[in-house]
Amino acid sequence: MTREKLTSARRLVVKIGSALLTDDGKGLYAQGLDSWVAQLAALQQSGREVVLVSSGAVAEGMTRLGWSQRPEDLHQLQAAAAVGQVGLVHAYETRFRQHGLQTAQILLGHDDISARDRYLNARSTLMTLLELNVVPVVNENDTVVTDEIRFGDNDTLAALVANLIDADALIILTDQQGLYASDPRHNPDAELISDAQASDTQLDPMVGGSGGGLGRGGMLTKLRAARLAARSGSDTVIAGGRVDEVLTRLLAGEELGTLLRADQAPMAARKKWLAGQLRSQGTLQLDAGAVRVLRQQGRSLLAVGVTRVSGRFNRGDLVLCIGPDGEEVARGLVNYSADEAKKIAGVGSKDIAEVLGYIGDPELIHRDNLAVS
Ligand SMILES: Nc1ncnc2c1ncn2[C@@H]1O[C@H](COP(=O)(O)OP(=O)(O)O)[C@@H](O)[C@H]1O
């Protein structure tokens, strides 16, 4: 099968794992970093949007603190991550700057993505950074979360980020060339899987064991991540980070690594997910004009088209949009709380700041967060 969809992927999440980044425990792998950053910069400069999810904080922290063994103690791990994160971001910052690109540090926990208000904030910040042509460098917020650091799994975080920004593709770079039919550390003759549907259950027995010394999750978390990414329509590639020009070649359509395909396209998947959210926290009644632009033009909902607000909801909650006769028109994630929405109902976007004293988003529900019935 060809990889045309990947060549046209516009928005990418690239994850670089600990096993790859840390040069067998001897600090960060500088040559690798030079090469990945050069490739990422070229992709960004050719008009693609790139979010980088990078591990390596614990490993870099251990080097800086002079520790040769990964500590068992959770708080020591967290301390190492806090020390190492500075070095990690510095390593990316200096390299991207040589290519004329700014970077941003984003530290996230899974809760930041599951809580609705934080979800919208994280999404808006990442989208804004992409619009500004900045490369976000994401890692787990190891100071406040402990599960992920214990399992050493940034694969899940990368998939959640792919969901968050509706990425077209998630590329997971690791120390193996991709997913093999069995762990190549134990079976050097194992066959590389080049192409599969992410949902294919025949893959399950192939990913048994966990990872190596510094990486932990192994292929199990990568397969799970591919399935998670597929929920928002993102394909996943697992590929070898040491392969020459791996990112450039993958996006040129070369059949490297393992492609795990999603069943549906990003926007369709997102709308389906929204439509399937059962519990709504409130209702917005729309005037006939708003109903028309939502239905016929797929536009965002502006406060000016809202005639009545009911229910108790916060930013990020799901609300129903009903027409003048009470029929459901759409449902979506709202940008303002019920109290704020009541104040700005019927108000034009440019006057929101005057009414509220601030403006968060110009629309009440952004079209990406809206599923029309
Ligand atoms: N079927 C498989 N194919 C490839 N690698 C596998 C497989 N099963 C287990 N692994 C192991 O997964 C490791 C990669 O995972 P991990 O060490 O967690 O890396 P990372 O830090 O990049 O996430 C490989 O080094 C390999 O030993």
Ligand SMILES: N[C@@H](CCC(=O)OP(=O)(O)O)C(=O)O
């Ligand atoms: N967040 C931590 C650990 C994450 C981690 O190692 O994950 P992975 O690259 O999936 O094996 C770090 O930066 O060291």
